[in-house]
Each structure stands twice: as structure tokens, then as C-alpha cells.
Amino acid sequence: MSKRPVTSIDVARRAGVSQSAVSRAFSEKASISDETRTRVLDAAAALNYRPNRIPSIMLSGRSGMIGVVVGGLSNPFYAGALVHLTTSLRKAGLQVMLVHIDDALMLDAALDQLAAYRVDAIITALAVGTRETAKALNDLAIPAICFNSGITGPGISTILSNNRASGARAARVMAAAGVTRPLWLAGPPRNAASRERRRGFFDGFAALSGGARVTELQGDDTYDSGFSVIRDALARGLRPDGLFCSNDLMACGALDALRDHADLSCPRDVVVIGYDNIPQGAWNAYQLTTFDQRTDALVDAALAILAAVLGGTERASSHTRIIEATLVVRRSTERGAAPSP
Amino acid sequence: MSKRPVTSIDVARRAGVSQSAVSRAFSEKASISDETRTRVLDAAAALNYRPNRIPSIMLSGRSGMIGVVVGGLSNPFYAGALVHLTTSLRKAGLQVMLVHIDDALMLDAALDQLAAYRVDAIITALAVGTRETAKALNDLAIPAICFNSGITGPGISTILSNNRASGARAARVMAAAGVTRPLWLAGPPRNAASRERRRGFFDGFAALSGGARVTELQGDDTYDSGFSVIRDALARGLRPDGLFCSNDLMACGALDALRDHADLSCPRDVVVIGYDNIPQGAWNAYQLTTFDQRTDALVDAALAILAAVLGGTERASSHTRIIEATLVVRRSTERGAAPSP
Numbered sequence: 001m002s003k004r005p006v007t008s009i010d011v012a013r014r015a016g017v018s019q020s021a022v023s024r025a026f027s028e029k030a031s032i033s034d035e036t037r038t039r040v041l042d043a044a045a046a047l048n049y050r051p052n053r054i055p056s057i058m059l060s061g062r063s064g065m066i067g068v069v070v071g072g073l074s075n076p077f078y079a080g081a082l083v084h085l086t087t088s089l090r091k092a093g094l095q096v097m098l099v100h101i102d103d104a105l106m107l108d109a110a111l112d113q114l115a116a117y118r119v120d121a122i123i124t125a126l127a128v129g130t131r132e133t134a135k136a137l138n139d140l141a142i143p144a145i146c147f148n149s150g151i152t153g154p155g156i157s158t159i160l161s162n163n164r165a166s167g168a169r170a171a172r173v174m175a176a177a178g179v180t181r182p183l184w185l186a187g188p189p190r191n192a193a194s195r196e197r198r199r200g201f202f203d204g205f206a207a208l209s210g211g212a213r214v215t216e217l218q219g220d221d222t223y224d225s226g227f228s229v230i231r232d233a234l235a236r237g238l239r240p241d242g243l244f245c246s247n248d249l250m251a252c253g254a255l256d257a258l259r260d261h262a263d264l265s266c267p268r269d270v271v272v273i274g275y276d277n278i279p280q281g282a283w284n285a286y287q288l289t290t291f292d293q294r295t296d297a298l299v300d301a302a303l304a305i306l307a308a309v310l311g312g313t314e315r316a317s318s319h320t321r322i323i324e325a326t327l328v329v330r331r332s333t334e335r336g337a338a339p340s341p
Numbered sequence: 342m343s344k345r346p347v348t349s350i351d352v353a354r355r356a357g358v359s360q361s362a363v364s365r366a367f368s369e370k371a372s373i374s375d376e377t378r379t380r381v382l383d384a385a386a387a388l389n390y391r392p393n394r395i396p397s398i399m400l401s402g403r404s405g406m407i408g409v410v411v412g413g414l415s416n417p418f419y420a421g422a423l424v425h426l427t428t429s430l431r432k433a434g435l436q437v438m439l440v441h442i443d444d445a446l447m448l449d450a451a452l453d454q455l456a457a458y459r460v461d462a463i464i465t466a467l468a469v470g471t472r473e474t475a476k477a478l479n480d481l482a483i484p485a486i487c488f489n490s491g492i493t494g495p496g497i498s499t500i501l502s503n504n505r506a507s508g509a510r511a512a513r514v515m516a517a518a519g520v521t522r523p524l525w526l527a528g529p530p531r532n533a534a535s536r537e538r539r540r541g542f543f544d545g546f547a548a549l550s551g552g553a554r555v556t557e558l559q560g561d562d563t564y565d566s567g568f569s570v571i572r573d574a575l576a577r578g579l580r581p582d583g584l585f586c587s588n589d590l591m592a593c594g595a596l597d598a599l600r601d602h603a604d605l606s607c608p609r610d611v612v613v614i615g616y617d618n619i620p621q622g623a624w625n626a627y628q629l630t631t632f633d634q635r636t637d638a639l640v641d642a643a644l645a646i647l648a649a650v651l652g653g654t655e656r657a658s659s660h661t662r663i664i665e666a667t668l669v670v671r672r673s674t675e676r677g678a679a680p681s682p
Binding site: 048058063065073095096099113115116118139140141227257259260280283285286 | 391396399404414421456481564598625
């Protein structure tokens with residue numbers, strides 16, 4: 001391992017060609033004879049040379065890097081979405097500069113770094129979009145694409161799951177299963193997607209003739225909150241017969257609280273619906289009915305917006321795409337099914 | 342949002358200073374009067390200018406970017422490790438260029454990209470290290486740090502959990518719980534960490550006087566394989582009373598297979614131990630005894646090696662650090678505990 005990186009000048013000297021011939025040899029579109037290309041590639045292999053993107057970033061102002069800002073990878077939904085996004089960006093010839101932030105207050109510093117590396121755009125899957133996030137993205141003057149957030153502004157595009165319609169659909173599924181004492185377990189109040197799911201669920205029950213009144217409890221999108229909030233509610237004597245949780249992690253916690261309860265069983269006494277379709281919801285202990293946000297469609301939409309924005313004419317434009325979630329029916333809402341073990 | 346990025350020349354012109362004064366104003370260590378710095382920062386704020394790292398990458402050959410190559414984010418252990426690593430690298434002033442690969446064959450192309458962006462080092466948490474991986478990293482002449490892999494070579498450092506000692510410890514825990522029919526559920530054969538855990542577990546039982554003979558079954562590190570392999574084994578009449586799984590995902594699957602079985606209960610009839618301490622193992626449905634690899638210690642070790650390697654004198658050196666895993670005891674091995682619900 002040499003300390004000084006091998007440069008295109010070294011390769012040019014060894015191959016007996018000009019430096020620009022080296023650059024052309026590594027560009028698929030460039031015009032160069034097969035013989036010269038072979039000489040360059042042989043010399044490069046002998047010297048273990050790899051082409052350098054940095055000079056072209058200097059010249060073009062285009063880095064080919066996309067800043068991806070995530071905040072909740074402990075939720076398997078976000079980890080899965082990150083895999084999809086990273087893989088798709090690579091296929092589009094783009095690199096991912098990853099920033100993980102636990103706290104919206106850290107966002108400013110993170111965005112400064114991304115700007116310093118001249119990322120071409122920012123994609124954020126932060127579960128929570130605050131006014132500060134919106135302002136920071138606005139100030140940055142780099143196109144941004146946000147998933148499931150309420151952040152808006154020039155140059156900021158948004159991709160949403162159809163949260164409200166899904167909430168209404170959850171109400172209809174429950175009504176059809178005979179639910180009369182529905183309960184909504186909310187995510188944090190600042191979670192815009194959770195607020196929309198709530199609204200759809202409440203409106204859905206209100207719209208049904210003889211619509212039941214929905215009880216509301218507050219969670220924080222974690223398994224632990226789903227478990228403890230439902231365990232405590234049952235201990236207080238609350239007896240819901242239908243439970244719509246703002247995400248799957250809380251629904252898994254709620255199912256475990258129900259499992260521990262001597263007199264209640266899912267789906268016999270309570271049906272449960274989540275949101276996200278995380279792998280754990282399909283585990284045999286849970287078999288959770290849920291809404292699949294269709295990560296592939298969310299990511300495809302992001303790539304399409306990115307192509308339009310980076311195409312050059314639409315840098316400051318704002319796009320909104322709504323992706324329809326799919327209901328995945330499993331044991332937790334199947335009244336005819338055997339109770340969970 | 343302007344199409345042309347604001348440059349340091351624009352800022353210099355507005356502030357009435359030289360371009361080099363602008364650069365000094367943004368460098369904490371540079372010598373510059375308070376008055377000039379204030380003028381520059383005011384002009385920068387008015388123009389929404391952000392300093393550009395790219396020219397300094399050109400000059401120094403140091404990008405401040407670390408290539409992080411991951412391959413199994415559907416395992417919550419890797420997602421958690423990535424969060425820790427990304428956060429710690431940021432604190433050290435480094436950026437993460439993330440590459441996700443599903444297939445070792447894709448590694449070569451990924452490494453070419455990382456080299457083109459002149460990453461200062463590569464950290465890989467690929468569960469699987471093949472001979473091709475080792476060769477590709479070797480050829481690259483960029484320092485690499487690998488987690489739990491069997492990859493070696495000049496400039497390649499390795500950080501390992503003490504897999505073999507943990508395997509032996511699992512055997513002792515089981516023997517103390519009275520296990521006489523132990524079963525080992527292996528990860529994929531190419532998983533070096535799994536092979537070491539196996540060896541420790543087998544040696545551990547062999548070393549105990551009257552050591553029981555260990556039955557071996559083959560999984561693939563997924564929940565589904567843990568569930569189906571154990572379900573099928575029980576259906577064939579196999580009756581282990583102790584089950585050591587090469588990772589927690591398979592152990593959760595195994596626990597669900599046991600839960601479905603009419604005559605067997607964990608921990609009453611079978612004790613179960615996993616590896617990784619993923620969040621799901623602590624969920625109430627599982628309460629899995631496991632080995633915590635101590636992601637914080639693994640990441641600290643990586644950062645220490647990185648500092649030595651990037652310090653300049655040790656670029657081609659190879660380090661090995663072994664981090665002792667901690668046993669986390671939960672219900673799945675507590676014979677005195679109530680059976681799982």
C-alpha cells in the first residue's frame with residue numbers, strides 16, 4: 001500500500017499517452033481507440049489506479065452524492081426503506097452520504113456538512129418534521145425530498161403514504177368485524193403521518209351509520225409504549241374490541257400486552273391493525289394485519305422526482321406524490337381464525 | 342433557490358475582503374481578526390453561502406469520508422450498529438458514504454465507486470466475508486476495518502466479538518441448567534462468527550465431565566429459518582432441552598416454533614440462548630437470553646483503529662481487536678421463571 005495515491009499522470013506516463021487519454025479511457029462515452037484504451041487500462045491495473053471523481057465535482061458542481069438524513073433506524077420500517085433507497089440510488093449512478101440524527105436540533109449542523117460536500121439533493125425519512133426542519137431545508141437551497149412529513153417550501157418535495165384514506169379503511173375493516181369499542185393508539189403529536197391516520201380512522205367511524213365512538217390513547221411509536229400503554233389501559237378496566245395502532249412496533253407491543261392478559265385474546269376478543277408492514281409483524285407470535293406503505297413505490301417516486309429536479313429545469317419546484325398503501329390481512333383481524341398461541 | 346451555487350468569490354466581493362480571508366473565516370484554527378471574520382460571516386449569511394469541502398479534498402487527497410459497506414440491515418443488529426457507527430464518525434468529524442450490497446459479487450463495483458470518491462477508509466460490517474471480499478479490499482489500497490469477518494490482509498483490520506469464548510459460556514450456562522440434549526442452530530457456513538460460536542459451544546460441552554453430545558441443525562441467520570428448522574425438527578420427534586442459536590433472529594423464530602408446540606414450553610422444557618441482543622429479543626413474547634456484542638465497544642475500537650491508520654504512520658498496518666460479549670440473562674434460560682405466555 002503506497003502512501004501517495006496513484007494519479008492519472010502516473011498512468012499516462014506508464015502507458016505512454018496523454019493525461020486526457022487516461023480520462024477518456026475511463027469514460028464509457030468518450031471517443032478513444034480500442035488500442036489506446038487497452039494500454040491505459042493495462043497500465044492502470046499494473047499501478048492499481050482508480051479514477052478520481054473529485055476533479056469533475058470541482059468542475060461541474062455536481063457531486064453525484066445524495067444526502068440521506070434518517071432518524072429512526074431502530075424502527076425496522078426505516079431500516080428497510082434505507083436499504084431500498086440506497087440500492088436504487090446506486091443503480092441510478094448516485095452515491096449516498098448518510099446522516100443519522102436523533103434530535104431535530106442536530107439537523108442544522110448535519111445540513112451544513114451535506115452542503116459542504118455539495119450533495120446534489122437531500123432525501124430525508126425523518127419520522128418527525130418540525131418547523132425548524134422546514135426552515136433549515138429551505139435555507140439550504142438544495143432540493144429536498146421528504147417522506148411522510150408535513151414539511152413544505154420551495155424546492156421541497158413530499159412523498160406520502162395515503163395515511164388518511166388508510167385510517168378510514170381501518171375503520172371499515174373493524175366495523176365489518178363487528179367492532180363497537182374502537183381504540184386509537186397515537187404516535188407522537190408531532191408525527192404528521194400519525195395525525196392523518198387518526199383523522200381518517202375517526203372520520204371513518206363517524207361516517208358509518210351507528211358509528212362507534214373511538215377512544216384515544218397516546219404512544220410514542222416504540223414497542224415499549226405500545227406494550228405499557230395497553231397493559232395499563234387493560235389494568236384500568238378498559239375493554240376495547242378493536243385497536244388501530246399508528247405503527248407496527250406499537251401494535252406488536254399491544255399484542256404482547258393482550259397475550260399476557262388472562263381474559264382477552266386476539267383476534268377472538270380484540271382485533272388489531274398496525275401500519276408499516278415491518279418483518280416482525282409477520283412473525284408467528286404476532287401475525288399482524290397492517291398497511292404496507294410499499295417502500296418500493298415510495299422510493300420509485302423519490303427517484304422520479306430526483307430525476308426531474310436534477311434534470312436542471314425544476315430545481316426549485318415542489319412535487320407531491322401520494323402512494324396508496326396496501327392492506328395486508330393476517331390473523332390479528334381474522335375473527336374466524338384460531339386465537340394467537 | 343438560485344441555480345448557480347454561491348462561491349467564496351461572491352462572499353469575498355460582498356465583504357470587501359480577499360478570497361483567502363473567506364476561507365480563513367470558516368476555519369476555526371486559522372488566524373484572522375474578529376472584525377474580518379464577522380464581516381465575512383455576515384456576507385455569507387446574506388448570500389446563503391456554505392463553505393465547499395471539495396477544493397480541499399483535491400489539494401489534500403483527504404476526503405473526510407469513510408465508506409461504510411453493509412449487507413444485512415434487515416437484521417436489527419446491523420441497523421443498530423450502523424446508527425452507532427454513523428453517529429460516532431460524525432462526532433469525529435467524518436462523513437459516511439453508505440453502500441448496501443446484497444451480494445458479495447457486487448462488492449467490486451461498490452469499492453470502485455468508493456475509491457473514485459477518495460474515501461479515507463472503508464468500514465465493512467458485512468456478515469459474510471469471502472475470499473473475493475478479501476482480495477477486493479486488498480487490491481484497493483485503502484485501509485479497511487472489518488467487523489466479525491475472517492477477512493485478513495495488509496491494511497485490513499478486524500474487530501471481533503469473542504465468539505468462541507461466548508459459545509463455551511453458552512455450554513456452561515446450559516449445563517448448569519441441567520441440559521443434556523443440547524442443539525446448535527448454525528448460521529450459513531460462510532459466516533465466520535457462526536463457525537467460532539459453534540466451535541466454542543461444542544468444545545464447551547466436550548470439556549464438561551459427562552458432557553452431552555450436541556445435535557447440529559443448519560439455519561441461514563433469518564427468523565424464518567429459525568422457525569421452520571425447529572418446527573420441522575420437533576415434528577420429526579427431536580426433543581432438545583437446550584437450544585443455542587447463532588443469532589437472535591433465528592432464536593426468535595425457534596421460540597415461536599416452540600410456542601406453537603402443544604407439549605413443549607420455554608424455559609420449562611427447553612432453554613434458549615441467542616447472540617446479538619437485538620431489541621426484539623427483549624420483547625415480552627421472547628424474553629431471550631443472549632450475548633450482547635456491545636456495539637458501543639465495537640464502534641469505539643473501530644474509531645481508535647481509524648485514528649491510528651489515518652494518523653499517517655500506520656496506513657498499511659493490520660490491527661485485531663477482540664471485544665468481550667456480555668451475557669444478558671432473561672426468561673428463556675430461567676428454569677425457575679414462569680413459562681412464556
